[in-house]
Amino acid sequence: xxxxxxxxxxxxxxxxxxxxxxxxxxxxxxxxxxxxxxxxxxxxxxxxxxxxxxxxxxxxxxxxxxxxxxxxxxxxxxxxxxxxxxxxxxxxxxxxxxxxxxxxxxxxxxxxxxxxxxxxxxxxx
Amino acid sequence: xxxxxxxxxxxxxxxxxxxxxxxxxxxxxxxxxxxxxxxxxxxxxxxxxxxxxxxxxxxxxxxxxxxxxxxxxxxxxxxxxxxxxxxxxxxxxxxxxxxxxxxxxxxx
Numbered sequence: 001x002x003x004x005x006x007x008x009x010x011x012x013x014x015x016x017x018x019x020x021x022x023x024x025x026x027x028x029x030x031x032x033x034x035x036x037x038x039x040x041x042x043x044x045x046x047x048x049x050x051x052x053x054x055x056x057x058x059x060x061x062x063x064x065x066x067x068x069x070x071x072x073x074x075x076x077x078x079x080x081x082x083x084x085x086x087x088x089x090x091x092x093x094x095x096x097x098x099x100x101x102x103x104x105x106x107x108x109x110x111x112x113x114x115x116x117x118x119x120x121x122x123x124x125x
Numbered sequence: 126x127x128x129x130x131x132x133x134x135x136x137x138x139x140x141x142x143x144x145x146x147x148x149x150x151x152x153x154x155x156x157x158x159x160x161x162x163x164x165x166x167x168x169x170x171x172x173x174x175x176x177x178x179x180x181x182x183x184x185x186x187x188x189x190x191x192x193x194x195x196x197x198x199x200x201x202x203x204x205x206x207x208x209x210x211x212x213x214x215x216x217x218x219x220x221x222x223x224x225x226x227x228x229x230x231x232x233x
Binding site: 035037044045046047050058060061094099100106107108109110111112113115116117118 | 128156157158159161163170171172173176177182214216217218221222223224225226227
């Protein structure tokens with residue numbers, strides 16, 4: 001049973017860099033993409049981006065300029081950095097495993113089947 | 126990439142059936158088996174309920190079913206139970222992952 005455990009700083013000041021890490025336990029790390037999703041208070045889900053074990057990334061175009069997702073295969077971990085945060089980045093941040101199949105960049109299915117419990121990040125001066 | 130369109134809220138009485146719609150485009154919802162549905166209870170992480178449009182993960186009740194017609198996907202919950210009260214999100218992919226705005230299900 002795959003489990004995701006996530007952690008990181010919960011309180012940031014504007015302009016600082018958000019940093020979160022997600023560790024994968026109980027299953028294979030390679031062969032999947034691993035994703036970050038966030039949810040502002042009282043609002044819906046927003047996909048941030050994803051990475052695979054080789055370090056190949058895809059980002060939400062609206063956040064791409066500020067987001068870096070990296071991977072540490074030796075520890076079965078992947079991390080999120082979001083720079084220059086503002087109050088609008090206040091949210092619960094989730095990590096998740098992606099199940100997907102694609103050929104020539106055309107996806108046939110895509111979903112997130114295992115989720116971390118979430119980390120609350122607050123940006124306030 | 127625009128968000129998928131869901132009704133803000135739906136409600137039903139115990140035992141009844143409800144359907145939540147999710148409207149997108151031919152590039153996302155209307156393409157292959159790219160729709161998934163997630164249930165989220167307050168303060169909890171989302172839980173996968175339907176994937177590839179109509180498949181249920183192991184452990185998810187068969188009261189939950191998914192379907193698609195054109196560019197609109199639907200989640201149907203039959204035999205409503207109090208524990209089904211939650212927020213539901215659809216999700217698809219078209220160059221980037223996109224979620225619906227979420228639907229709050231109230232069990233009366």
